[in-house]
Amino acid sequence: MTENRVSYTMESTLETVDSAEQTANRIATEAGFDEEEVMRISMAVREAAVNAVLHGNAYDPGKKVKMDFVRTQDALVITIRDQGKGLDLSKIPDPLAPENLLKTSGRGIFLIRSFMDEVEIHPSQAGTEIKLIKHVHGSAEGAKEASQ
Amino acid sequence: MSMKTSTRQVDGVNIVDCSGRITLGEGSVILRDTVRDLLSKGQKKILLNLGDVNYIDSSGIGELVSAFTTVRNQGGELKLLNLTKKVHDLLQITKLYTVFDVKDDEASAIKAFAK
Numbered sequence: 001m002t003e004n005r006v007s008y009t010m011e012s013t014l015e016t017v018d019s020a021e022q023t024a025n026r027i028a029t030e031a032g033f034d035e036e037e038v039m040r041i042s043m044a045v046r047e048a049a050v051n052a053v054l055h056g057n058a059y060d061p062g063k064k065v066k067m068d069f070v071r072t073q074d075a076l077v078i079t080i081r082d083q084g085k086g087l088d089l090s091k092i093p094d095p096l097a098p099e100n101l102l103k104t105s106g107r108g109i110f111l112i113r114s115f116m117d118e119v120e121i122h123p124s125q126a127g128t129e130i131k132l133i134k135h136v137h138g139s140a141e142g143a144k145e146a147s148q
Numbered sequence: 149m150s151m152k153t154s155t156r157q158v159d160g161v162n163i164v165d166c167s168g169r170i171t172l173g174e175g176s177v178i179l180r181d182t183v184r185d186l187l188s189k190g191q192k193k194i195l196l197n198l199g200d201v202n203y204i205d206s207s208g209i210g211e212l213v214s215a216f217t218t219v220r221n222q223g224g225e226l227k228l229l230n231l232t233k234k235v236h237d238l239l240q241i242t243k244l245y246t247v248f249d250v251k252d253d254e255a256s257a258i259k260a261f262a263k
Binding site: 095114 | 171172173205206207209210211213214216217234238241242243244247
């Protein structure tokens with residue numbers, strides 16, 4: 001199986017968020033995803049980058065954000081790692097709960113899960129790693145059927 | 149492209165024409181400042197025309213929610229006009245579409261504000 005990997009180490013800045021989105025847009029386009037899917041992938045990456053820069057590394061200039069974009073025959077796999085304290089998944093509220101609808105934050109992870117086929121979040125004391133997977137056309141249906 | 153706004157008034161309603169991206173950073177700040185500026189002048193009928201907003205992220209959604217609640221808490225009304233498909237879909241999946249008063253025609257949107 002052929003694999004095409006691109007890796008970046010980036011500063012904990014807002015520019016990194018924009019750059020991550022643009023990179024995701026370019027790589028997803030090159031991978032052959034349609035415009036709608038490219039938008040979803042790039043938005044998911046943007047939200048993951050926001051989490052890494054803002055909530056993970058808290059703009060700390062001494063901490064970096066690492067991103068891997070891996071294209072295989074079956075999928076685009078994007079991994080984003082920060083060097084923060086580790087995301088506490090139990091503290092992420094359900095943004096669709098009536099009591100949370102009018103909250104001004106807390107929708108990032110929800111949007112990421114909505115836009116990608118598979119999402120893995122691995123928090124640790126060394127930071128949080130989030131893996132985003134989008135299957136190429138045809139493979140996504142197969143994966144969803146297999147998981148049911 | 150970053151966010152730009154321009155404001156005009158029709159029949160006492162402040163129409164804020166927005167264009168660009170409402171995202172973390174400048175875009176969200178511009179929207180927040182625009183709404184605050186109107187409220188500070190006593191202008192509490194606000195119609196956000198999002199027809200030229202081509203991108204919005206979770207921070208932008210949060211800013212729309214913040215604007216909505218801030219205006220409402222001051223006894224005003226904030227409505228949304230001309231959502232693009234992207235913004236419409238985002239408000240649908242976040243269940244905010246029914247929270248906001250969304251219009252697709254400027255004239256009827258203006259009439260919908262309380263006299």
